[in-house]
Amino acid sequence: MIYILTIEMISIASECEETLFNLGAQSLVFEAESSLMKAYFSYPPNLEVLKKKIQVEILSIETIREEDWLKHNRDSFQPILIGQHFRVLPTWKDGETEDQRWNIRLNPGLAFGTGGHETTRLCAHFLEKITQEFKIDSVLDVGCGTGLLALISSLLGVPKVVAMDHDPNCENCIRELLEDNQHLNPKPDFRYFIGSLDDPRIGEGYDCIVANILLETINELLPDLVRHLNPGGHLIVSGIPSSRTDEAAIDLTLHGLQLQSILTEGSWVALHARLH
Ligand SMILES: C[S@@+](CC[C@H](N)C(=O)[O-])C[C@H]1O[C@@H](n2cnc3c(N)ncnc32)[C@H](O)[C@@H]1O
Numbered sequence: 001m002i003y004i005l006t007i008e009m010i011s012i013a014s015e016c017e018e019t020l021f022n023l024g025a026q027s028l029v030f031e032a033e034s035s036l037m038k039a040y041f042s043y044p045p046n047l048e049v050l051k052k053k054i055q056v057e058i059l060s061i062e063t064i065r066e067e068d069w070l071k072h073n074r075d076s077f078q079p080i081l082i083g084q085h086f087r088v089l090p091t092w093k094d095g096e097t098e099d100q101r102w103n104i105r106l107n108p109g110l111a112f113g114t115g116g117h118e119t120t121r122l123c124a125h126f127l128e129k130i131t132q133e134f135k136i137d138s139v140l141d142v143g144c145g146t147g148l149l150a151l152i153s154s155l156l157g158v159p160k161v162v163a164m165d166h167d168p169n170c171e172n173c174i175r176e177l178l179e180d181n182q183h184l185n186p187k188p189d190f191r192y193f194i195g196s197l198d199d200p201r202i203g204e205g206y207d208c209i210v211a212n213i214l215l216e217t218i219n220e221l222l223p224d225l226v227r228h229l230n231p232g233g234h235l236i237v238s239g240i241p242s243s244r245t246d247e248a249a250i251d252l253t254l255h256g257l258q259l260q261s262i263l264t265e266g267s268w269v270a271l272h273a274r275l276h
Helices: 013-022 047-053 066-075 118-133 148-155 169-180 215-227 242-254
Strands: 002-009 027-030 036-041 056-064 080-082 086-090 102-106 138-142 160-165 189-194 206-212 229-241 257-265 268-275
Touching: 002 013, 002 066, 013 027, 013 036, 013 047, 013 229, 013 242, 047 056, 056 066, 080 118, 086 148, 102 148, 102 169, 118 148, 118 206, 118 229, 118 257, 118 268, 138 148, 148 160, 148 169, 148 189, 148 206, 169 189, 206 215, 215 229, 215 242, 229 242, 242 257, 242 268
Parallel strands: 086 102, 138 160, 138 206, 160 189, 206 229
Antiparallel strands: 002 036, 002 056, 027 036, 080 086, 229 268, 257 268
């Protein structure tokens, strides 16, 4: 069952988005030219917590069958340009395009990460930039969702890529994404698992870690993220509303990282930092 919560936003939109994602919303849809937003959950959202965190008017909460939600998602999925090199296309659409972009085929399921959200695109931009400027032999995608950022890393030539998420829904999505994109020849050393950052399957240190999660979660995970970085390694974080950029930059600095640059799209930012 999927729960659709419709709210009228009184707090600013990025605060509402962040709180709803924190509560477990799988996707959010803004109604054009209004302050209405729909949030989709796979379990009943905690409205008490929601009302404590942000100012909203709760207009309705409805349920639909998971199959209907997936169908709706698929019907409304349009090609999305990511970074300078990629386009995400629904698996069932013709991939013939005239430009030089790589067409990544994706079947939207229950995991986050079609490229439709600013934060995914910001991380992809940083992955393109960093792999162009530095020799990156390994990438860890923490909170990989569909695995799109991990696949992009592999297509950018990173020889070893590991994707992980704690949500079991992601496993099928990553497997499918890999199967549907074999024709793009991702590097063979591409692994994924469902678990935590303590999992031994993570293995050795990484030249680059990308974590598009939420600021609160990133803060909790920062000691582990730093532990898994090689000296001089690169950390890309997003899931951060632009209003909280300073807070995120300070958190990175407090964990021994040196801020390199910040990218913004809409009301979201991504930060790139390096370990001393
Ligand atoms: C905003 S989505 C990002 C998905 C994808 N990386 C992208 O950029 O499109 C955040 C993902 O982080 C996962 N996540 C949240 N907390 C986590 C944790 N502590 N450990 C691992 N994954 C986590 C969620 O399940 C979700 O799939």
